[in-house]
Amino acid sequence: xxxxxxxxxxxxxxxxxxxxxxxxxAERLAFHLVKLSDEDAMGLARAxxxxxQNLTNCSICYNFTESDPCPVCGDAQRDxxxxxxxxxxxxxxxFEKAGExxxxxxxxxxxxxxxEGIGPEDLTxxxxxxxxxxxxxKEIILATNPDLEGEGTAVYLRDVLADVAKAKGIRLTRIAxxxxxxxxxxxxxxxILSDALSGRSAFTGGER
Amino acid sequence: xxxxxxxxxxxxxxxxxxxxxxxxxAERLAFHLVKLSDEDAMGLARAxxxxxQNLTNCSICYNFTESDPCPVCGDAQRDxxxxxxxxxxxxxxxFEKAGExxxxxxxxxxxxxxxEGIGPEDLTxxxxxxxxxxxxxKEIILATNPDLEGEGTAVYLRDVLADVAKAKGIRLTRIAxxxxxxxxxxxxxxxILSDALSGRSAFTGGER
Numbered sequence: 030x031x032x033x034x035x036x037x038x039x040x041x042x043x044x045x046x047x048x049x050x051x052x053x054x055a056e057r058l059a060f061h062l063v064k065l066s067d068e069d070a071m072g073l074a075r076a077x078x079x080x081x082q083n084l085t086n087c088s089i090c091y092n093f094t095e096s097d098p099c100p101v102c103g104d105a106q107r108d109x110x111x112x113x114x115x116x117x118x119x120x121x122x123x124f125e126k127a128g129e130x131x132x133x134x135x136x137x138x139x140x141x142x143x144x145e146g147i148g149p150e151d152l153t154x155x156x157x158x159x160x161x162x163x164x165x166x167k168e169i170i171l172a173t174n175p176d177l178e179g180e181g182t183a184v185y186l187r188d189v190l191a192d193v194a195k196a197k198g199i200r201l202t203r204i205a206x207x208x209x210x211x212x213x214x215x216x217x218x219x220x221i222l223s224d225a226l227s228g229r230s231a232f233t234g235g236e237r
Numbered sequence: 238x239x240x241x242x243x244x245x246x247x248x249x250x251x252x253x254x255x256x257x258x259x260x261x262x263a264e265r266l267a268f269h270l271v272k273l274s275d276e277d278a279m280g281l282a283r284a285x286x287x288x289x290q291n292l293t294n295c296s297i298c299y300n301f302t303e304s305d306p307c308p309v310c311g312d313a314q315r316d317x318x319x320x321x322x323x324x325x326x327x328x329x330x331x332f333e334k335a336g337e338x339x340x341x342x343x344x345x346x347x348x349x350x351x352x353e354g355i356g357p358e359d360l361t362x363x364x365x366x367x368x369x370x371x372x373x374x375k376e377i378i379l380a381t382n383p384d385l386e387g388e389g390t391a392v393y394l395r396d397v398l399a400d401v402a403k404a405k406g407i408r409l410t411r412i413a414x415x416x417x418x419x420x421x422x423x424x425x426x427x428x429i430l431s432d433a434l435s436g437r438s439a440f441t442g443g444e445r
Contacts, residue, residue: 034303036287043281048269060327061256063292073251074285079244081278084271095242119268
């Protein structure tokens with residue numbers, strides 16, 4: 030049997046290192062790249078190189094950025110006294126897309142997952158503690174994912190932040206869990222409904 | 238709202254040009270590329286560049302190759318009198334992986350799909366006609382896909398090859414359609430079962 034040309038096999042092997050891309054998909058993508066215009070294909074190659082060369086983590090919040098501090102930390106309009114702690118820069122981007130939040134962030138760059146060998150020391154928790162003891166922070170919002178690892182990480186953070194929070198008068202909060210906006214209750218899982226019930230709050234606003 | 242850093246948005250846009258990759262997947266891949274080791278990420282960038290620079294179509298069969306003619310056409314052991322006509326180089330690779338076929342190939346580089354604006358003149362049909370009239374070919378196997386466009390293309394090829402096939406004594410054949418090896422008949426579609434029935438052949442080999 031005749032194999033793929035060398036450069037094509039190397040491309041397939043490289044593509045297979047991406048998440049969720051097996052041999053078949055890698056082959057499909059590789060064949061597509063061969064047929065893509067030179068401009069588009071080279072554009073992708075250049076974009077990958079640029080990202081590796083230009084992107085770094087913000088020294089304050091660990092968001093991905095091309096300039097340090099990142100645009101959020103460097104923005105004089107943002108409320109530096111409120112810090113939203115997220116797992117990844119992409120979570121930060123999701124909050125930014127929502128557009129409501131005016132505070133700053135702290136990216137943990139992961140979550141605690143002992144089974145995968147990710148402990149607290151692999152995250153940016155030390156830097157968060159240092160920011161908290163800096164004195165200018167009034168609230169830390171724990172916005173890790175509402176799943177097993179995210180909740181575990183939030184609980185861990187609550188415990189390690191307890192002392193400094195008490196000393197500096199920092200409010201520790203956790204994002205709300207409940208039914209997602211736009212959902213139909215009949216289609217929502219019982220775990221979500223339990224959250225929605227146990228997290229219920231007074232229904233106000235109609236008084237006159 | 239703060240947007241992605243420039244280099245990251247460019248990478249997401251480039252990735253979105255690949256087939257089956259929407260915004261969400263492109264973002265996931267981009268974030269993964271940022272975290273990937275420099276070696277692996279640069280390896281992918283280099284592999285894309287290499288493929289665009291080194292890969293060309295074989296001047297005989299239009300397979301992708303780094304040397305012209307391609308390894309199949311250049312192989313003295315292969316039976317040059319049998320030509321298997323496939324739509325794409327990846328179909329050629331599939332036959333090569335199966336390992337049984339000892340003839341050579343002809344890649345059409347597509348199929349006729351008038352609705353998508355792909356006519357016979359966009360494929361390598363002229364080159365196939367030229368090969369057929371060359372005189373050394375005994376059989377042309379039409380191995381386009383067993384779908385609407387593939388069958389249409391096969392029928393078209395049968396018609397345009399008819400004259401030269403008659404003049405040069407070339408046998409025109411079509412790959413068999415039927416139940417796929419390893420399938421369970423109960424799970425197979427009725428179109429496949431119709432093919433399997435109408436294409437049935439004498440069950441021989443047990444005689445003594």
